[in-house]
Amino acid sequence: MDSLKLESQLCFPLYAASKEVVKKYTPLLEEIGLTYTQYISMIVLWDKKQITAKALGECLFLDSGTITPVIKRLEQQGLVTRQRSLEDERSLIITLTQSGELLKERAKNIPQKIGSCLKLDRDEAMMLYQLLYKVLGKEPI
Amino acid sequence: MDSLKLESQLCFPLYAASKEVVKKYTPLLEEIGLTYTQYISMIVLWDKKQITAKALGECLFLDSGTITPVIKRLEQQGLVTRQRSLEDERSLIITLTQSGELLKERAKNIPQKIGSCLKLDRDEAMMLYQLLYKVLGKEPI
DNA sequence: TAAAATTAAATTGCGCTCAATTAAATTTTG
DNA sequence: CAAAATTTAATTGAGCGCAATTTAATTTTA
Numbered sequence: 001m002d003s004l005k006l007e008s009q010l011c012f013p014l015y016a017a018s019k020e021v022v023k024k025y026t027p028l029l030e031e032i033g034l035t036y037t038q039y040i041s042m043i044v045l046w047d048k049k050q051i052t053a054k055a056l057g058e059c060l061f062l063d064s065g066t067i068t069p070v071i072k073r074l075e076q077q078g079l080v081t082r083q084r085s086l087e088d089e090r091s092l093i094i095t096l097t098q099s100g101e102l103l104k105e106r107a108k109n110i111p112q113k114i115g116s117c118l119k120l121d122r123d124e125a126m127m128l129y130q131l132l133y134k135v136l137g138k139e140p141i
Numbered sequence: 142m143d144s145l146k147l148e149s150q151l152c153f154p155l156y157a158a159s160k161e162v163v164k165k166y167t168p169l170l171e172e173i174g175l176t177y178t179q180y181i182s183m184i185v186l187w188d189k190k191q192i193t194a195k196a197l198g199e200c201l202f203l204d205s206g207t208i209t210p211v212i213k214r215l216e217q218q219g220l221v222t223r224q225r226s227l228e229d230e231r232s233l234i235i236t237l238t239q240s241g242e243l244l245k246e247r248a249k250n251i252p253q254k255i256g257s258c259l260k261l262d263r264d265e266a267m268m269l270y271q272l273l274y275k276v277l278g279k280e281p282i
Numbered sequence: 283t284a285a286a287a288t289t290a291a292a293t294t295g296c297g298c299t300c301a302a303t304t305a306a307a308t309t310t311t312g
Numbered sequence: 313c314a315a316a317a318t319t320t321a322a323t324t325g326a327g328c329g330c331a332a333t334t335t336a337a338t339t340t341t342a
Binding site: 002003004005006008009010011012013014015016017018019020021022025036040043044046047059060061104107108110111112114115118119120124125127128129131132133134135136137 | 143144145146147149150151152153154155156157158159160161162163166177181184185187188200201202245248249251252253255256259260261265266268269270272273274275276277278
């Protein structure tokens with residue numbers, strides 16, 4: 001049998017489904033002025049309020065080449081501030097601003113809107129979630 | 142409960158797992174001079190030998206803005222040729238070259254190498270596959 | 283303590299991704 | 313048939329993503 005077929009490789013539906021789901025977010029995120037990457041960065045910041053660039057990158061599986069310009073754009077929008085750590089000047093501390101905090105209110109119904117347009121029931125979504133975290137080699141929380 | 146958390150949204154592990162898996166392909170694909178997107182394009186071409194740009198884009202969930210330059214780079218590498226359809230000048234026909242055909246041999250052990258580094262057993266991989274195709278709203282083949 | 287190694291961001295360069303637009307060919311419709 | 317609508321690629325512009333490199337700060341080690 002031919003393993004070099006699109007249908008025999010798990011990577012492809014993973015890649016395609018990821019893009020399709022991100023695409024569903026785009027119009028909703030546009031209403032609040034965020035890209036998908038900016039959105040997941042804000043999700044972490046809404047939770048933690050303050051985090052280093054390094055820790056944020058680790059949360060999101062993004063390296064500094066990606067995270068640095070994302071943070072700068074969030075700063076330009078007034079959603080976060082950037083400052084060097086006093087204990088370790090190498091570290092960049094990102095802090096949620098009041099304006100960033102307020103944006104959370106406008107984002108709060110996005111997950112539910114997306115959930116309702118994914119054609120998975122509760123058990124399927126749970127199962128998919130578990131399997132993806134297994135691929136990531138991280139425990140689902 | 143707070144739905145605006147990274148852990149409560151299916152999109153995030155999907156997005157992260159997709160990137161991590163593509164990243165596993167990168168060093169293997171580098172050996173044969175392809176990017177991931179070029180690789181999945183070649184997979185379709187190894188199967189079909191000839192396809193229009195539109196059909197290729199549909200297979201891969203990619204629009205012309207992405208597929209056009211990808212095809213041009215494959216052409217520059219001598220793996221495919223591009224020609225307009227005689228019946229419909231709007232359509233671009235992409236044809237696998239002999240050199241493109243030969244590359245298949247060098248790629249043939251990639252799926253197995255990737256499979257062995259994903260920490261999923263056979264049943265889990267199958268389940269993940271089915272769930273992802275359900276998200277894509279397409280029947281798995 | 284001074285040199286070497288490590289760490290964290292930032293930068294660079296290349297390619298991907300998509301939305302929106304454009305241009306050309308074809309099909310539909312009046 | 314001619315005008316309008318549709319279809320297909322190509323183009324443009326903004327942002328992501330990563331590998332590789334650079335710069336500066338800190339830690340390790342000789």
